Amino acid sequence: MKDTVSDIVDILRQAYRNENIMKEENVVLKGENEALRIENALLKERLEHYEKPQLDSKNSNIPPSRESLKAQAIRRTRSLRVSSGKKPGGQVGHTGNTLLKSEKPDEVQTHNPIHCAQCGNSLQEIDGLAYEIRQSIDIPLPIRPKVTDHIGIEKRCTCGHCNRADFPSHVKPGVSYGVNIHALVAYLSTAQHIPFKRLVEVLNDFYGLQMSQGSVSNILNRMRKQGLIKYNEIKQEIQSSPVVGADETGMRLNKNLYWMWVFQNELSTFVFPHSSRGKAAIDSEFSDGLPNSLLVTDCHSSYFNMKTAGHQICLAHLLRKLIYLTVLDEKQDWSVRMLALLRESIHLQKSDNYSVSGIADIKERYKKLMEEDISHLWHDFREFRNGLSPHSEHLFVFLENLHVPPDNNASERSIRPLKVKQKVSGQFKSGEGASAFCVLHSIINTARKKKQDPFLTLIDIAKNVISYQS
Structure with missing residues (x-):
């Protein structure tokens, strides 16, 4: 009996010890589980970064210059436009371009056969007939500056008065560069984005002009002023x-971040630099806003703080973002439908089916898409919708006013030369240099839009420069 009680006591003690061990193990396992849960959440967050599509110029506002090499290769084969199904190249009915013969050639050369190819007899005394006319176009070499001495003559009248002839307005005392050189320097620096050092080499190699970089800077500054x-x-x-x-x-001005602003239409381009990306920059040139203009821009808030007649936001920016969202989550179709709707609206403006009912249908479908529950999707989708919501009234203005474009591509094309200039030259070294580029680029780009010769436009300005100096 005593042994039985002792055995029971031992069993109970062992059970108690086992229970305590299990409780301790349970506490440890719970701690490990919580640690693993936290680690899992952190790893998911890190993995989310790598699983997201890479941002490039086709699915975001990142400029092509900041893309990776892989993204640059993909960009060359991807477009925001939907394929038309046509073969690449010139289409049927497309008017080709070819060199046309000039009716008034500068030089005529005749090529006569001297001996007969059959018998070897001389053909020099035999008259010939032209069987074919070919033309070649070339430039004369060497191209050298034309130096002109301007001699002022004075004559004394019989009355005793001494009369001196006036020099032409473009000729100043001493030795100076002429009108064409001023225009050429401005054109090469601004329109062709050639940096000072290479520009000096071009002038020397092509024209034999020994010009310093300081002279280039002075010429550009004079052209800016006039x-x-x-x-x-x-x-x-x-x-x-x-x-x-x-x-x-953005641009670099003497190692500091500045901003280049462009305001443009079909016939004019106005570019200016400023240290601010906010409304202060706009007010520096358009203090009263543009009350008579409908402004086409991206969603940058500074534009919506201006006094304008209305706004149209750029659909190209939205299309790029929607492409990114579609790749981000290929199982959903919300971004796919929104993408199709915006593309359809652009097509509607250009098609023969343009109608008031079509515009109303576009707006109604857009409203339903914006009201859909997308809380189950990535936060990027909600961020996109929340950012678009305040601008819904600015989305389809181009459908109601056919003079309004659906995108801001024209402004981006007008400002792109700055990025090319910055890429080859690095930065502007002074405010005068940045201002000179803006003034001359505005003039050149405006001349091209108006189908005018930009070089002749610069020559007209250079005439004023020379006249001003003298």
Whole structure:
């Protein structure tokens, strides 16, 4: 009996010890489980970063210059446009371009056979007939500057008065560069984005001009000063325009971050630099806003703080973001339907089926998409919708006013030369240099839009420069 009680006591003690061990193990396992849960959440967050599509210029606002090499290769084969199904290249009925013969050649050369190819007899005394005319186009070499001495003559009249002839307005005392050289330097630096050192080499190699980089800088500054009249005329054209596009991009000015702003329409381009990306920059040139203009831009808040006649946001920016969302989550179709809707709206403006009922249908479908529950999707989707919601009234203005474009591509094209200039030259070294580029680029780009020769436009400004100096 005593042994039985002792055995029971031992069993109970062992059970108690086992229970305590299990409780301790349970506490340890719970702690390990919580640690694993936290670690899992952190790893998911890190993995989310790598699983997201890589941002590039086709699915975000990242410029092509900041893309990876892989993204650059993909960009060359991907477009925001939907394929038309047509073969690449010139289409049926497309008018080709070819060199046309000039009716008034500068030189005529005749090529006569001297001996008969059959018998070897001389053909020099035999008259011939032209069987074919070919033309070649070339430039004369060497191209060398034309140096002109301007001699002022004085004559004394019989009355005793001494009369001196006036020099032409473009000829100043001493030795100076002429009108064409001023225009050429401005054109090569601004329109062709050639940096100072290479520009000096071009002038020496092609024209035999021994010019310093300081002289290039002085010429550009003089052209800037005399170009201000035309520059301000362009600004006035923008202020009176019913539709204006605007954009901005960063630049380096003596190692500091500045911003280049562009306001443009179909016939004019006005570009200016400023240290701010906010409304202060806009107010520096358009203090009263553009009250008579409908402004086409991205969603940058500074534009919506301006006084304007209305806004149209750029659909190209939205299409890029929707492409990113579609790749981010291929199982959902919300971004796919929104993408199709925006593309359809652009097509509607260009098609023969354009109608008021079609516009109403587009707007109604857009409203339903914006009201859909997308809380189960990634936060990127909600972020996109929340950012778009305040601008819903600015989305389809282009359908109601056919003079308004659905995108801001024209402004981006107008400001792209700055990025090319920055890429080859690095940065602007002074405010005068940045201002000179803006003034001359505005004049050149405006001339091209108006189907005018930009070089001849620069020559007209250079005439004022020379006249001003003398």
